[in-house]
Amino acid sequence: MQMTFRWYGSHDAVPLQYIRQIPGVRGIVSALYDVPVGAAWPVASIAGLQDRIADQAMTLAVIESIPVHEDIKLGRPSRDAFIDAYCTSIARVGTADVPVVSYNFMPIFDWTRTALAMPLLDGSTTLAYEHAALERMDLSRGTGELPGWSTAYDADALRALLTAWRAVDGEQLWENLAYFLERVIPVAESAGVRMAIHPDDPPWPILGLPRVVVDASSLRRVLSLIDRPANGLTFCTGSLGASAGNDLPSMVREFGARSRIHFMHCRNVQRTASRDFHEVAHFKCVW
Ligand SMILES: [Mn+2]
Numbered sequence: 001m002q003m004t005f006r007w008y009g010s011h012d013a014v015p016l017q018y019i020r021q022i023p024g025v026r027g028i029v030s031a032l033y034d035v036p037v038g039a040a041w042p043v044a045s046i047a048g049l050q051d052r053i054a055d056q057a058m059t060l061a062v063i064e065s066i067p068v069h070e071d072i073k074l075g076r077p078s079r080d081a082f083i084d085a086y087c088t089s090i091a092r093v094g095t096a097d098v099p100v101v102s103y104n105f106m107p108i109f110d111w112t113r114t115a116l117a118m119p120l121l122d123g124s125t126t127l128a129y130e131h132a133a134l135e136r137m138d139l140s141r142g143t144g145e146l147p148g149w150s151t152a153y154d155a156d157a158l159r160a161l162l163t164a165w166r167a168v169d170g171e172q173l174w175e176n177l178a179y180f181l182e183r184v185i186p187v188a189e190s191a192g193v194r195m196a197i198h199p200d201d202p203p204w205p206i207l208g209l210p211r212v213v214v215d216a217s218s219l220r221r222v223l224s225l226i227d228r229p230a231n232g233l234t235f236c237t238g239s240l241g242a243s244a245g246n247d248l249p250s251m252v253r254e255f256g257a258r259s260r261i262h263f264m265h266c267r268n269v270q271r272t273a274s275r276d277f278h279e280v281a282h283f284k285c286v287w
Contacts, residue, residue, distance in 0.1 A: 094191025238267030
């Protein structure tokens with residue numbers, strides 16, 4: 001196992017030379033943040049990212065993520081061109097010797113929270129999710145109210161997307177994921193790249209949108225879509241741990257024994273109601 005740390009590129013408040021100081025961390029998790037979703041990643045940009053990381057005596061260990069275009073998730077006819085571009089990115093990442101790519105298959109939004117700076121007793125702040133507060137949000141003017149997504153979609157764009165998603169239920173989303181993996185996994189395999197799907201965060205439907213990668217049986221189903229080593233998991237303890245029904249140790253044993261956990265997110269969450277939680281430190285301090 002290799003310890004890694006996320007770096008959000010040159011605008012990250014934590015520079016690479018600080019990450020280099022964390023004991024045991026020599027691998028960086030990053031992405032190209034200036035490539036539009038759906039476009040193939042330029043070879044020179046991948047190399048440039050690797051060079052910046054190598055300058056600090058670390059390596060680009062995981063790409064998180066190459067985002068999946070909404071047309072692929074919706075199963076629109078235009079998906080084939082976007083899947084071709086995705087495969088080009090995967091092949092180029094493999095040529096650059098980056099071994100793991102994390103991605104997710106969540107409709108419209110990926111991670112969702114209702115507060116980005118909830119104060120904790122020790123003076124720190126944390127991300128929080130309150131399901132009723134999310135469902136109360138007025139998205140008729142776009143994503144302005146949604147923390148972390150305030151500038152993502154204006155009213156027209158969001159309305160069009162929500163309308164398109166009304167025709168796609170959970171089973172159709174599974175079909176669209178299978179279609180994507182059937183084309184991407186063989187390319188990843190021959191490029192030496194392991195794909196690692198991130199579970200849905202939070203692991204339940206939100207805002208009327210389906211979410212299907214949520215528990216042990218759905219992770220099994222993902223792996224069975226294309227039963228190859230290159231089709232694996234990002235085991236996110238924070239996402240999966242938000243659901244009380246998920247027995248994380250048994251899931252790690254099961255999927256670890258199958259060598260299909262290619263990447264882990266080791267976050268901790270405190271559940272405060274069946275669908276409410278906030279992120280907490282790994283070691284609980286009593287003040
Ligand atoms: Mn995660």
